[in-house]
Amino acid sequence: QKEVEQNSGPLSVPEGAIASLNCTYSDRVSQSFFWYRQYSGKSPELIMSIYSNGDKEDGRFTAQLNKASQYVSLLIRDSQPSDSATYLCAVPHYPNTDKLIFGTGTRLQVFP
């Protein structure tokens, strides 16, 4: 089992819809979770971090964490074509908790 798993997509949603991106991880002791957005040909950009069970909202983005199920998700409300990118989930690798393990990313396409 991979340490961090994401569906590679593409996930296609119409403009204005909610995009739901999912990530599962294998290490039960993980405490911090990060979502990065990566446009084609660009470097990853941090968009959300979440440390506690439940939801964390920032603008149109909501991160949801369920440690019992080892599952973290990212919801993008009112999706825009400019949201079209690859979304990377990252989880620390214990015992070196600075070492982030990245999933392969989910490619999101928002069509007008």
Add this chain to the structure above:
Amino acid sequence: EAGVAQSPRYKIIEKRQSVAFWCNPISGHATLYWYQQILGQGPKLLIQFQNNGVVDDSQLPKDRFSAERLKGVDSTLKIQPAKLEDSAVYLCASSLVGFSAGHTYEQYFGPGTRLTVT
């Protein structure tokens, strides 16, 4: 606040040649990371520095890759000799500190260097 700076942005070399990449982290960030991102994959950590000391280099191919962070600020990553499979984007990231009190600090990436080995 200025972000992470990297140079060069692009590099094309032939196999068996050497290449070096430079990174300047966000001011005040103690921890610096070098990642390798192969097309279609997530970034993979190569080496992590805390100030000028190495914390983790377990995935660095030490027979050909080397890195240093003198004076705890700028860092260079070198490949010598390069192989075809080294073609990738090399990303530098930094964070304020490393892990502390149960909290992993956010890492911020530079623009990357796209290396093509022919």
